[in-house]
Amino acid sequence: xxxxxxxxxxxxxxxxxxxxxxxxxxxxxxxxxxxxxxxxxxxxxxxxxxxxxxxxxxxxxxxxxxxxxxxxxxxxxxxxxxxxxxxxxxxxxxxxxxx
Numbered sequence: 313x314x315x316x317x318x319x320x321x322x323x324x325x326x327x328x329x330x331x332x333x334x335x336x337x338x339x340x341x342x343x344x345x346x347x348x349x350x351x352x353x354x355x356x357x358x359x360x361x362x363x364x365x366x367x368x369x370x371x372x373x374x375x376x377x378x379x380x381x382x383x384x385x386x387x388x389x390x391x392x393x394x395x396x397x398x399x400x401x402x403x404x405x406x407x408x409x410x411x
Contacts, residue, residue, distance in 0.1 A: 331380060
């Protein structure tokens with residue numbers, strides 16, 4: 313037996329995997345550009361090390377939950393009739409150069 317927190321996190325991971333797969337199946341744009349991370353000296357701010365940022369499963373869980381929250385709020389704005397008055401951040405349509 314796993315403790316309740318572990319069981320909850322494992323369940324959340326499975327839910328987010330299914331949500332991610334559903335988004336991909338519906339044509340979601342997946343970005344796979346590598347990210348670089350720098351380790352800096354806290355006093356001088358000089359770079360001490362450089363490496364690749366590793367995306368962990370926990371990052372994906374948080375990302376998926378953020379997307380779900382955004383989608384839920386957007387649906388609420390639309391369904392409650394605030395679509396014309398809500399202040400929204402809109403991304404431009406992706407250009408071919410972005411791919």
